[in-house]
Amino acid sequence: MKLYSLLKLAGGNRIPPGMKIFGLAVMYGLGWRVVGVFLDPVLNCNLRCQMCYFSDPAKRAEMHGIITPERVKAIAESVFPRALKLQIGCAAEPTIWGQDKLAELILLAGSYGVPYVSLTSNGQLLATSRVSLRALVVAGLDELTLSMHGSTPEIYEELMPGAKFENLEGLLKIVRAVKDEFPDFKLRINFTVNSLNVADLAEDRIDALFDRTVWPDIMQIRPVQKLGESRWSDFSHDAIKSRYDETIGRLTERLKSRGATAIVPSLAELDEVATDQSGASAVIEEFTYCYASPDSCYKPDFDPAKESISRYLRRKKSFRTLVKAAFSSNRRARKSNTTKKLNYHVK
Numbered sequence: 001m002k003l004y005s006l007l008k009l010a011g012g013n014r015i016p017p018g019m020k021i022f023g024l025a026v027m028y029g030l031g032w033r034v035v036g037v038f039l040d041p042v043l044n045c046n047l048r049c050q051m052c053y054f055s056d057p058a059k060r061a062e063m064h065g066i067i068t069p070e071r072v073k074a075i076a077e078s079v080f081p082r083a084l085k086l087q088i089g090c091a092a093e094p095t096i097w098g099q100d101k102l103a104e105l106i107l108l109a110g111s112y113g114v115p116y117v118s119l120t121s122n123g124q125l126l127a128t129s130r131v132s133l134r135a136l137v138v139a140g141l142d143e144l145t146l147s148m149h150g151s152t153p154e155i156y157e158e159l160m161p162g163a164k165f166e167n168l169e170g171l172l173k174i175v176r177a178v179k180d181e182f183p184d185f186k187l188r189i190n191f192t193v194n195s196l197n198v199a200d201l202a203e204d205r206i207d208a209l210f211d212r213t214v215w216p217d218i219m220q221i222r223p224v225q226k227l228g229e230s231r232w233s234d235f236s237h238d239a240i241k242s243r244y245d246e247t248i249g250r251l252t253e254r255l256k257s258r259g260a261t262a263i264v265p266s267l268a269e270l271d272e273v274a275t276d277q278s279g280a281s282a283v284i285e286e287f288t289y290c291y292a293s294p295d296s297c298y299k300p301d302f303d304p305a306k307e308s309i310s311r312y313l314r315r316k317k318s319f320r321t322l323v324k325a326a327f328s329s330n331r332r333a334r335k336s337n338t339t340k341k342l343n344y345h346v347k
């Protein structure tokens, strides 16, 4: 994880942009692990969250596909030797792939020495006997990133159709037991806040839930934003701002006091959350971000079944490109590669 931290450091604001890219070039040139792999084994979800494109019938119809064992093997052979982190689940729900396949993938990542493996999930199946969190941790899972959009039954189930609050509570208790047995295992919570669920970040709700189950090691709070079609239509941040101190502000302090990491927007940042990423961050992300799914991997002209990612990067003269970008004072605007990123403070 130290190398991953280095890459994250490259996203910090105090280092000159050219130095960040040069640092990445050096890491790459030394043959270090420099890629973050975000793998969706299944393009489907068991829920229809209101703020997610899975609540849009047209988008849902577009999302389909299950990764084949051959493709998993090809991606592992080609990419895992340069992977700093494997994130299972990115734009869909990975647990519907099944416990055995997930455990095999985690073991496979371990066999290639991938230093950190995380699973992003809505957690509903992990609360049942269908997918055992403990079995995945035994296989080598380092972290569960749990998506939850409420801390009370009414709001949680309203915003996450198909989910049951009792499953969320049950899973958090399972996490408590797993952490007791494997103290290094981490729970990260992703909470997208909107005008309806901001009240669920108040002390009598979210603290009450965590107090009776388990507190996360990391909590990221994202303000709702429109990234595509979904059932949710209120993208104003006024309600969040008006309750900021008693919700996000207070919870941030509580997390800090517990030694947990809070990744949250400040009050001033709430209205500037959607920014086009450009310059050094875009160069770094374009190089290090490897999204893989049943039908895509890293770049359109890269086929993991035919060449290793190291060979691909050599073929693309990536070292030279990075060094040039590092020393270029007129860095490309990269409009075509900009992505929506949220501004956050890590506390």
Ligand code: SF4
Pocket (backbone or CB within 6 Å): 045, 046, 047, 048, 049, 052, 053, 054, 055, 091, 092, 093, 121, 122, 147, 160
């Ligand atoms: S669990 Fe995640 S992928 Fe599934 S509908 Fe909800 S937000 Fe979307």
